[in-house]
Amino acid sequence: MPPQATLQPAAPAFDVKVDFSLTINGRKHSFSVEPWVTLLDLLRERLDLTGSKKGCDHGQCGACTVLVDGKRINSCLKLAVTLDGSEITTIEGLADGDRLHPLQQAFVEHDAFQCGYCTPGQICSAQGLINEGRARTAAEIRELMSGNLCRCGAYTNIVDAVEEVVRQGALHKEAAE
Amino acid sequence: MSTSTTASSIGQPLSRIDGPAKVTGRAKYAAEHAADGLAYGWVVSSAIAKGKVKAIHEEAARAVPGVIEILTHKNRPHVAWFDRSYRDQVAPPGEPFRALYDDEIKFSFQPLALVLAKTLEAARAAAALLRIDYIQEEPNTDFENSLEKAYVPPKKRSGIPAPASRGDAQKALDEAHLKVTADYASAAHHHNPMEMHATTVIYGSDGALTVYDKTQGSQNVKSYLVGVFGLANDKVTVRNPYVGGAFGSGLRPHYQVYLATMAALYLKRSARVTLTRQQMVSHVRRPETFQSMALGASEAGGLQSIINSAVTATSTFEDYQENVVNWGVGAYRCADAAADYKLVALDTPTPGDMRAPGAATGMTLFECAMDELSYAVGVDPLQLRLLNYAEVDPISGNPFTSKALREAYDIGAERFGWGKRPSEPRAMRDGNELTGWGMATGMWDATFQKTSARARISANGGLEVATAASDIGTGTYTIIAQVASETLGLPTANIDVKIGDSDLPASPIEGGSWMAASSSAAVQLACQSLGTRLFEAAQDLDGSPFKDIKFEAVSFNDGRIIAKDDPSRFLSITDIMKRADLPSLEVVETAGPGLSGMVSQVKKARATHSAIFAEVKVDDELGVVRVTRIVVAVAAGRILNPKTARSQIMGGVVMGMGMALHEESMMDTRFGRPMNHNFAEYHIPVNADIHGIDVIFVEEEDKEVSPLGVKGLGEIGIVGTAAAIASAVFHATGTRVRKFPITLDKLI
Numbered sequence: 041m042p043p044q045a046t047l048q049p050a051a052p053a054f055d056v057k058v059d060f061s062l063t064i065n066g067r068k069h070s071f072s073v074e075p076w077v078t079l080l081d082l083l084r085e086r087l088d089l090t091g092s093k094k095g096c097d098h099g100q101c102g103a104c105t106v107l108v109d110g111k112r113i114n115s116c117l118k119l120a121v122t123l124d125g126s127e128i129t130t131i132e133g134l135a136d137g138d139r140l141h142p143l144q145q146a147f148v149e150h151d152a153f154q155c156g157y158c159t160p161g162q163i164c165s166a167q168g169l170i171n172e173g174r175a176r177t178a179a180e181i182r183e184l185m186s187g188n189l190c191r192c193g194a195y196t197n198i199v200d201a202v203e204e205v206v207r208q209g210a211l212h213k214e215a216a217e
Numbered sequence: 218m219s220t221s222t223t224a225s226s227i228g229q230p231l232s233r234i235d236g237p238a239k240v241t242g243r244a245k246y247a248a249e250h251a252a253d254g255l256a257y258g259w260v261v262s263s264a265i266a267k268g269k270v271k272a273i274h275e276e277a278a279r280a281v282p283g284v285i286e287i288l289t290h291k292n293r294p295h296v297a298w299f300d301r302s303y304r305d306q307v308a309p310p311g312e313p314f315r316a317l318y319d320d321e322i323k324f325s326f327q328p329l330a331l332v333l334a335k336t337l338e339a340a341r342a343a344a345a346l347l348r349i350d351y352i353q354e355e356p357n358t359d360f361e362n363s364l365e366k367a368y369v370p371p372k373k374r375s376g377i378p379a380p381a382s383r384g385d386a387q388k389a390l391d392e393a394h395l396k397v398t399a400d401y402a403s404a405a406h407h408h409n410p411m412e413m414h415a416t417t418v419i420y421g422s423d424g425a426l427t428v429y430d431k432t433q434g435s436q437n438v439k440s441y442l443v444g445v446f447g448l449a450n451d452k453v454t455v456r457n458p459y460v461g462g463a464f465g466s467g468l469r470p471h472y473q474v475y476l477a478t479m480a481a482l483y484l485k486r487s488a489r490v491t492l493t494r495q496q497m498v499s500h501v502r503r504p505e506t507f508q509s510m511a512l513g514a515s516e517a518g519g520l521q522s523i524i525n526s527a528v529t530a531t532s533t534f535e536d537y538q539e540n541v542v543n544w545g546v547g548a549y550r551c552a553d554a555a556a557d558y559k560l561v562a563l564d565t566p567t568p569g570d571m572r573a574p575g576a577a578t579g580m581t582l583f584e585c586a587m588d589e590l591s592y593a594v595g596v597d598p599l600q601l602r603l604l605n606y607a608e609v610d611p612i613s614g615n616p617f618t619s620k621a622l623r624e625a626y627d628i629g630a631e632r633f634g635w636g637k638r639p640s641e642p643r644a645m646r647d648g649n650e651l652t653g654w655g656m657a658t659g660m661w662d663a664t665f666q667k668t669s670a671r672a673r674i675s676a677n678g679g680l681e682v683a684t685a686a687s688d689i690g691t692g693t694y695t696i697i698a699q700v701a702s703e704t705l706g707l708p709t710a711n712i713d714v715k716i717g718d719s720d721l722p723a724s725p726i727e728g729g730s731w732m733a734a735s736s737s738a739a740v741q742l743a744c745q746s747l748g749t750r751l752f753e754a755a756q757d758l759d760g761s762p763f764k765d766i767k768f769e770a771v772s773f774n775d776g777r778i779i780a781k782d783d784p785s786r787f788l789s790i791t792d793i794m795k796r797a798d799l800p801s802l803e804v805v806e807t808a809g810p811g812l813s814g815m816v817s818q819v820k821k822a823r824a825t826h827s828a829i830f831a832e833v834k835v836d837d838e839l840g841v842v843r844v845t846r847i848v849v850a851v852a853a854g855r856i857l858n859p860k861t862a863r864s865q866i867m868g869g870v871v872m873g874m875g876m877a878l879h880e881e882s883m884m885d886t887r888f889g890r891p892m893n894h895n896f897a898e899y900h901i902p903v904n905a906d907i908h909g910i911d912v913i914f915v916e917e918e919d920k921e922v923s924p925l926g927v928k929g930l931g932e933i934g935i936v937g938t939a940a941a942i943a944s945a946v947f948h949a950t951g952t953r954v955r956k957f958p959i960t961l962d963k964l965i
Contacts, residue, residue, distance in 0.1 A: 054282045054342065077338055085257075085337050090249035091242015093461070095411045096494040100896035103411055131242035140237065148236035151864045155690030156239030157411040157461030163240060186903040189896060191411050191462050192690050193871025194864060195907040 060124035064089070065133025071120065079123060080104045080115040083130060091131035091160045095189070102188035105161035105168070106130045112168025114187075131160035134167070142208065143167060146201035154192035162188045166202045175206045225702040225709040227925070230860035234709060235459075235694045244459045247431040248415035252487035255417075256285050256333040258480055259340035260473075261347050262496055266325040266356035266889025267564045270349060277346040278332060283339030286484060287347070288331040288476070293317045294483050302444040306437045306726060307468050307570070310372035311535030314567065316472040317479075322351070323534060324565045325358075325890045326499035331476045333488065356564035356889030360505040360530050361402070367528045367559035374538040377575075381543050381612045384553030389522035393513025397590045401510070401582040403939075403957040404881035405530065406503040407899060408571050412461020414500070415491040416474040418481035426453045426481060430474045431460055433467040433687050434726030435719040441470040442478055458717035460689040464872070465570040467689065468728050471500045498894040502882055504530040504568035506541060506578040510586040518594035520551035520605045527579060531560045532567040539575030544660055544936075545583030547612045549605035564889050570728065572872055573932035576661055577939075581876070584657040584940035585955070588947065597640065598656050598944060599630055610822030619919035621852035622658070622826035628913055629850035630656075633830035642951035650834040650843075653949025659827035659937035663854065663928035664731045667809030669722035670739035672701065672747040675801045678776055678791040680707055682743070683715035686736045687727040690868075691931055692861030693736060699858060700737045700925070704744035706773030707790075722805055730825070730929030733857060738808035738924040746804045748773055754797040755788050762786035808924060821921060825928045827851045829870075831941040835949045840964030844874055844906070844942055850913040854928035859914065862930050866912045869934015875901045877939035881958050 054074075061070045064087070073082065080097075083089040083106070092115055095103030099117040106115045107129040134141040140148070143163050153159040165188045169175045174184060181199050190198065225231050238244040275287050296315065297303065303313035316328045330347055334340035357363060373379065390396060412431060419427040426448070432438045435455040442453055460467060473490045480488035492499075506529050513522035525545040531537045542556035571577070591598040606623060609616050630636065638654045639645065645652035670684040682701045688694050693716060698709045715721060725735060749768060755778055756763045762780065763771065771778050778793070780786035794802070832846035847870055856862045879900035883892040893899045919926045939957060946964070947953050954963045 052281075052342070052346075054339070074338060076342075081337055084249070088251050089242070090245060093246075093411070094248075094413070094491075096896050098494065098895060098897070100494075101411065131240075135241055140240065144237075144240040147240050148232050151233065151860050153236075153239060153690075154692070154861075154864055154868060155411065155460060155462040156235070156244055157246060159239050160242050182904045182907070186905040189411065189901060189903060191409060191464070191872075191901060192864070193868035193902070193907075195871065195902070195904045196867065196910055197864065198904065 058121045060121050062123060062126055062128055064128045065130060073120065075119060075121045077120050078116055079118045079120045082120040083115065089130055089132055093157055093160060095158065102165060103158050103161040105165045105188060107164055107168055110171050112165050131164060134163065142205045143201065146204050150197045150201040152197040152201040153194050158188060158190045162190065162198055170206060170209065175202060178203055225699055227699050227703045227857055229858065231695055231699055231709065231858055233692060233695045233861065234698050234714065235688065246412050246459050246461050247429045247457070248417060248489060248491045250417045250419065250429045252417065252419045254486050256480060256484055256486055256488040257337045257340040258476060258488055258490035259332045259344040260328045260476065260490065260492065260496060261330040261332060261344050262499060263322050263325060263327040263329050265322060265351050265353050266358060267354040268322050269352040270320040270322065270329060271352050272350040273330060274348040278343040281339055281343040281346065283335040284343045285333045285335060288317060288480060288483065289329065290317045290319050294479060297445050297447065305441045305469050306434065309374045309535045309537040309567065314472070314534065316475055324532065326496060328472050328476065331480060331490065333480055333484065358563050358565055358884045358889040359886040360561055360563060363561045363563065364507060364528055367561050370536040370538055370560050372536065377538050377540050378543055380556035380558045381546060382555040386522045386524050386553045386555035389553035390511055390513040390524060393521045394516045395514045395593055397512045397586060397593050399510050399586040399589050399955065401508050401585055401955045403506045403578045403582060405505045406571060406876065406880045407498055407882050408464045408466035408501065409497060409899065409901060410462030410464060410466055413492045413494060413497055414471055414473045415489065416477035417489040418477045418487060420481045420485060420487045424452065426478065428453060428455045428474065428478060430455055430457055431467055432457050432470065433460065433463050433689055433728055435687065435717060436685050436723060437726050438470045438474055439719040445475065446478060446482060455719040456717055457687055460687055463689040464572045465574060465728060466501050468570055468726055494896065495894045498882065498891040500566050501569035503571035503574070504537065508541065508579060508582040510545065510583060512586055512590050514590060514594060518596045518601050518604050520549055521553065523551050523554040525556045525583060528559045528561055530563050530568055532565055533562045535567040536560055537568045539570065541575045541579035543612060544576050544580035547610065548580065548583065548607065548658060548660055550607045550611055551605065572869065573661055573936045576932065576936045577876065580660055580936050581940045584937050585943050588655065588940065588944040589953065599626060599635060602626065602658055613822060615820045615822050617822045617824060618921040619854065619917050620824065620826060621915045621917040622828065625826060625828040625850035625852045625915045628915055629828040629830050629848050632911060632913060633848040635830060642948050647834060649836055649838065651837050651949040653833050653835065653945040653947065655941045655944025655948055656828065656830045657937035657940035657944060659829060659933055661730060661825045661932045661936055663823040663825050663922050664729060665734040665738065665810055665923040666725040666731045667807065668724050668735040668739040669805060669807040670743040671722050671803065671805045672743040673801055673803040674747060674790065676791065676794045676799065679711050679713065680705060681713045681715060682740055683721045684736055684739055685719055685721040685724040686716045686732060688716060689727055691727065691732060691865060692858060693732055695861055696733055696857040697736055697740050700740045701744050704741055705748055707776055730931040733929050734923035734925065734927040737857060737927055739806065741925060742806040742808045743804055746806050747802060750802050750804060751790060751793055752778060754799060755793045758793065758796050762788065823922050825853045825933045827933050827937065829937050829941040831945045833942060833945040833949055835946060835964065840961035842878055842946060842959060844908065846909050848911040849934065850915055851933055852915040852917045853930055853933060854917050854919045854922055855926035856914050857927060862914065863912045865930040866934040867910050869932065870910050870938050871902050871907060873935040873938025874906065874942065876935070876957060877942035878958050
């Protein structure tokens with residue numbers, strides 16, 4: 041007779057590590073970490089890239105938004121191991137040396153933040169939105185930036201900042217054509 | 218001394234000087250300071266609201282690789298015995314909460330254990346394996362059904378005025394031509410700043426602690442830690458250079474700083490504790506509020522009697538109190554008024570100050586009753602306010618240092634187009650939506666607190682200005698730089714603002730809207746004093762161009778001291794420092810009410826005022842409310858920086874919209890358990906909810922309120938906003954909702 045199946049769950053295995061690599065802000069990193077480490081915790085706790093913020097850890101606030109292969113995602117909801125080979129851009133990777141990215145500059149000029157905690161997520165989300173090619177009107181920006189909460193209430197300034205960059209981008213595009 | 222206007226002068230819309238650090242991710246918040254050998258703390262919270270811890274089973278948790286220690290009430294190190302050691306600057310009367318003190322459970326989500334591990338993941342996994350057995354008791358967390366148990370707090374909270382009554386309000390009400398009675402309620406709110414409460418304690422090689430805490434007052438936290446853990450004053454520094462929002466939630470030291478410090482001392486290594494978003498319901502909230510009002514008026518609408526009674530929630534162990542009722546009895550001219558204020562004790566954490574504590578609820582609910590009175594009298598809501606305009610403070614009878622509320626009403630109404638408002642409800646329709654227009658008045662105290670600042674100039678002309686203030690998103694860094702820049706005629710690029718450190722000159726906690734008035738006064742005084750020292754050094758130089766002139770005859774511009782009547786006579790500050798052989802010059806000054814040369818504290822009322830106008834569109838079938846337009850005119854004295862000032866007001870208005878339509882901390886009263894303790898279920902306004910917000914600052918010169926004529930802006934934006942929206946909802950629908958938030962189920 042086969043042995044009686046046990047109803048007890050297996051003892052949790054903690055000594056599991058997986059090897060993978062990510063390109064973060066243009067630099068390749070190799071990791072060997074537990075498969076339950078999220079991208080957000082990897083960035084913040086193991087690489088000291090604390091620009092990506094933790095505001096809920098449940099994908100409800102958008103403070104942890106980063107770009108993965110150009111697409112905006114909530115990094116708290118993504119296990120790092122699942123992104124093997126991806127290109128990650130965080131807030132630390134947007135500026136060109138001391139020259140701020142146009143969105144960063146516009147956020148400063150329009151006072152599109154107060155405490156600054158949601159700001160990296162807002163900016164990465166705005167870049168993702170621009171990449172999607174959908175931010176054509178203020179109404180669209182409002183709707184499509186609604187996954188990024190701001191408790192300080194800087195929303196109208198955020199829309200103004202993003203709109204300005206979108207408009208400038210369109211002008212540049214026209215000039216190039 | 219005087220200066221010319223530059224882009225960084227007072228009153229100019231300078232962009233935040235801390236902006237680049239915040240948009241690049243360089244700004245480090247409390248949980249973001251690295252340390253070697255850091256122990257990650259994960260808090261295990263109580264699953265029950267009242268009772269005792271029977272047993273804690275730690276075996277499985279301790280078996281998780283990487284776990285360093287588990288602290289509970291059974292093995293925690295020694296902490297202070299007496300309540301007074303735990304009482305901070307803003308503590309209400311009572312017994313402050315002590316985490317891991319004994320086996321007693323006073324509220325749901327009370328911290329019962331701290332798991333410490335080498336990684337965040339290990340701490341979290343171990344915390345999930347910790348099993349706690351309880352002895353349960355029946356909790357009471359039902360505010361609405363406990364109102365009959367309300368009591369007058371036996372001990373008053375410092376700084377909160379007693380309810381102010383005058384005349385015989387009941388008699389006046391009985392005799393009044395018109396009477397309106399209205400019972401209003403507002404839900405509990407959680408601050409929910411975007412940054413969760415967190416503390417990183419860096420354990421120095423000499424055992425000294427550097428504590429990065431999410432707080433609105435580094436010095437308040439420091440004295441708390443010194444008292445609770447018996448630390449030497451020079452062995453602990455608390456820092457909060459960047460604070461990811463707070464709105465009052467960081468006024469008192471919370472249990473994360475207590476636990477992180479306890480862990481660091483116990484383990485003799487650096488430690489960090491970060492709360493989860495769910496655990497953010499476990500320390501502080503704006504209390505549930507019930508306000509019962511009776512207004513008596515003449516046929517024409519003149520107020521003859523105000524009776525204003527409020528009840529707010531508190532915990533079973535502290536009597537948290539706020540000024541809820543005096544706004545209503547103090548906003549308008551009325552000979553007879555009565556106010557009373559009571560508490561209901563619940564098995565919850567102690568509530569606390571949240572943006573415009575007392576006024577956001579008390580003034581707002583009172584303004585809703587004023588809206589009801591306007592319909593009862595049959596006058597326009599704005600006209601009713603003007604009819605009862607208070608030229609002097611109705612409570613004290615004292616004049617105001619300034620009050621440009623009438624101008625705010627006028628300018629706001631003009632900008633909004635209020636004159637075209639039809640008086641009847643349901644008179645405006647836009648397709649499926651009913652349009653409504655409403656308005657309300659806002660009020661908040663304008664105070665000024667004793668503050669010290671240091672100014673130090675180096676030989677290269679670099680100026681450092683320092684005070685232990687906090688910038689919780691308010692723009693404190695920037696206005697300090699502007700005041701220093703204007704006073705000493707230096708560009709902000711040459712100015713280094715140092716705040717957020719308990720070692721710096723004394724500053725009050727960031728709260729109550731007093732920070733701008735207080736820090737600007739201290740910084741101006743320190744910079745003026747430094748200017749005097751520089752001038753004296755310049756006069757002593759051989760061949761000084763200032764030998765024969767007085768300080769009053771020079772100005773500070775472009776890094777130079779210049780004779781006003783002969784601009785060819787000047788010396789640059791770097792020249793003065795070099796020729797006088799000074800490596801640096803430093804002064805510390807203290808500004809405060811009643812100190813010599815400061816504003817007089819003669820009997821005058823000091824307040825900020827606002828007029829808020831709101832347009833809503835309400836879906837006639839579905840009850841969905843959209844706030845399509847807000848105009849808010851604010852009379853707040855001198856505006857130091859219109860860019861950051863506008864943001865402060867907008868932020869208050871957005872939070873007021875949340876209060877009106879979304880925010881409600883729900884409790885499952887069967888278990889005393891919070892139900893919507895996350896951002897998916899505790900709704901705050903999102904970008905799509907916000908349309909036009911037009912902020913107007915009304916001219917209001919005030920030489921008496923504070924040295925720079927500043928009144929502060931942190932709170933006024935929220936006060937009355939929800940009343941203006943409720944007034945607009947009634948105007949749109951004809952339905953009067955007396956319980957905030959106005960969710961669609963209450964309209965259909």
